[in-house]
Amino acid sequence: MNLKDREAEDTAKFEGRAQVCGDSDRCHTPTDFGSAFALGVTLNFLFVFLEVVFGVLAHSLALIADAGHNMSDVFGLLLAWAAGALSQRAPTERRTYGLRSSSILAALFNGILLLLAVGAIAWEAIRRFGVPTEVASTTVIWIATIGIFINGATALMLRPGRQRDLNVRGAFLHMCADAGVSLGVVIAGFAIMATGWQWIDPVVSLVIAAVIVWGTWGLLRDSLNLALHAVPAGIEMREVRKYLASLPHVTAVHDLHVWPMSTTETALTAHLVRDVDDCDCSLLVQAAKDLRDLFQIHHSTLQFETPDHDCNLAPEGKV
DSSP, X not given: OOHHHHHHHHHHHHHHHHTTTTXXXXXXXXXXXXXXXXXXXXXXXXXXXXXXXXXHHHTOHHHHHHHHHHHHHHHHXXXXXXXXXXXXXXXXXXXXXXXXXXXXXXXXXXXXXXXXHHHHHHHHHHHHHHSOOOOOHHHHHHHHHHHHHHHHHHHHHHGGGTTTOHHHHHHHHHHHHHHHHHHHHXXXXXXXXXXXXXXXXXXXXXXXXXXXXXXXXXXXHHHHHHHTTOOOTTOOHHHHHHHHHTSTTEEEEEEEEEEESSSSOEEEEEEEEESSOSOOHHHHHHHHHHHHHHHOOOEEEEEEEOTTOOOTTOSTTOO
């Protein structure tokens, strides 16, 4: 195959992949959730106050446990909101990426905070089995019903951003779990009214703890992966390498790295070996655009090399 035929084939492969650009709806997802966070924090803080007051008056551990969970969510929402604002700070000479990674730390801390809350709830629930306390079921039912609507409304406000931002996703999942937990508290209240069995209250508390662990584990795992610079979920390295290898005149790809700059931004670096000795700036511009549209990689740095260039990073797996 002569050089002209090779160039035509490479261009066809390249343009075929570029056709996909812009097809993803993720690019149109709103990124500013300041109003949703503000309203969610306000509603949940007021609800926590109601749960604590009426939980004490009604002697309901399930209600107080749910208040503790909701309070941790208030802190989590505040943390995620603050991290989102910090991630928009301009770069400096000292922090050339700005404070984008603060959103990753916020998500990680959010997961740890929720697991600590689980331990406190489970400990108190186990203690209550030995010292049962009469619960005012009617009060529990009314307060928990309010919680269903507040948590459900907050979840709906955060729903559009759950796919592209780990912080928003964490808040969304917590609000959904809280709505389900509040529903469980309502069911427990009716069960106590019907049977008089006070042990139902600590049992529901343990169920609440299990729901929190189940909902938090994925958040903790993903945030830890991001903190360790793992490839963000949703990006297939095989496809990224395949795309780069399909660029015109590219014969090899090495030193390919993809890592998160924040919970919403991803960076990439790679060395591309080409069989022509030129710097095609238009190709770099198009590749950067395609990496953004195809893979949501917004910060890409590509280095061209020739086959006779002895790159010390060429061996696979070398960093």
